[in-house]
Amino acid sequence: MRILVTGKEGQVDTSLQALADTQPDIELIRIGLPEADLSRPETLDSLVRGARPDVIVSSAAYTAVDKAESEADLAQRINGDGPGRLAQLAAELNIPILHLSTDYVFAGDKDGVYDEDDTPAPVSVYGKTKLSGEDQIRAATPNHVVLRTAWVYSPYGNNFVKTMLRLGETRDEINVVADQHGCPTYAPEIARALLAVARKVAADADPGLRGVFHLTGEGETTWAGFARGIFEGAGKRGRKPVAVNDIPTSAYPTPASRPANSRLSGKKLKNVYGLSLDPWRVSLAECLDQLCGPEI
Template sequence: MVVVVTGASGQLGQSLQFIAPNYPEITFHFYNSSELNITDLEKCKTIFSKTKPDFCINTAAYTAVDKAESEPEKAYSINVTGAENLAKVCKEFDTVLLHISTDFVFDGNVSKPYTEEDIQNPTGVYGQTKLDGEKAIQKLWEKHFIIRTSWVYSQFGNNFMKTMLRLGSERDSLSVVNDQVGTPTNAVDLAEAIVTIALTYNLQPTNDNLGIFNFSNEGQCSWYDFAKKIFEIHKIKIDLQPIPTSSYPTPAKRPNYSVLDKGKIKNIFGLKISNWEESLKEQSE
């Protein structure tokens, strides 16, 4: 079983590299953005004709949520044109595409976890380009899994956990918003879920199970709760204050509530999903 992974230097790409040795039955080919620029269709074709992958895991994305507001063309190029290119090449080589999307496709104006069928209504450029990327894939190639996730962190790359640890070592006090609620997702847990989907489909290729899936860890919290737990686990003493979003304006609006319902992915793939607090603790040990 041959798997091509795009965006290998990002945190999910690195998390997949971290778990890859546990799967000797899979031949992974990892490519960072300079080795495989997904906005270049010919480059995608060259790599695919060389590797002949059964699966392509697309972790490449433009994820700078605020910067996207001032760089819409760049965000579109990677999140839409890039996704489109991979769908075209996957169709040409009969490769199953596993594409990572986001809770930002929703506006967050609800109070119960989002299912895969809920109406999307992005509030910013990043969310809109990720939604447009999903639609491009759906239109071009039926053999796809689109996995929406949220609040991804890990020991790799740049993320909220690493920012908090850095600020915790530099400051005595910190304010973090407490009125945006979601679920932190350990990138290694997400990587394991993606590989499980690929292995399950490879063993029993039924097109009934293709489509959109939600994945995050279990439970929910605010960014303030998340920060508090990070400092608690790492035994960092800091004066942490909760503040409303209105006190911390950003160029892009964040969803107020973006907890994802994981019923579908658990039922179809039999996944056991850890609570976010347990996973954060394990990650930090």
């Protein structure tokens, strides 16, 4: 199976490549800058058609949440118009498209976990542009699977885990927001789910396999709780102890608003595909093994 993936240096596409390398029947074709530029959707046409993929995975995105507040047009082209064009090409080629979206499409003011039927109401430019991508994909082709995820981390690229470990090298304590709740999600686990979904939709035209799904690690925490888990795990691997001080969001102002509640229910994905991701503490341990070495 030939899978075309947008992104060459992202956490998810790098994780997909590592997984695909272990599965001989998967040929992964990764496209990205400079030849494929989502901010110029017209650059995608010849690359996608020439690759002759069986499935498209749209994983690349503009993810600088705060910077997007002052670069709304660029974020819209990359997060909205680029995926929209990919979906049009998928329709032209009569193949499915899988698209990664985000918890930021929600306002974050719900008391419980968000499911797929909840109404999106993004509170940031980033969230609005990601919702635009979902809408454009939905309008272009019914043969789509939108997978919303959250709090992504991995041994690759830039992410919260690597930032905490870096800061912990020179600090004895760190202030971390404790009133935003979510589900840390390990990029290699996302990759595993993406390949399973890709295999299924490539072989089965059942409309019930299409639509919007939530894809996050099992369990929930706060950013401060996540940080404590990171430093506890790092300590078991020989790193020095670091204290985490809880602070409110109001004490750490940012240009973009963040949803206070980013918890996404994974029940639909489990019911339809039989897929669920590992508990975040289990995946975090795997990530720390790679970044810090095994427990000592």
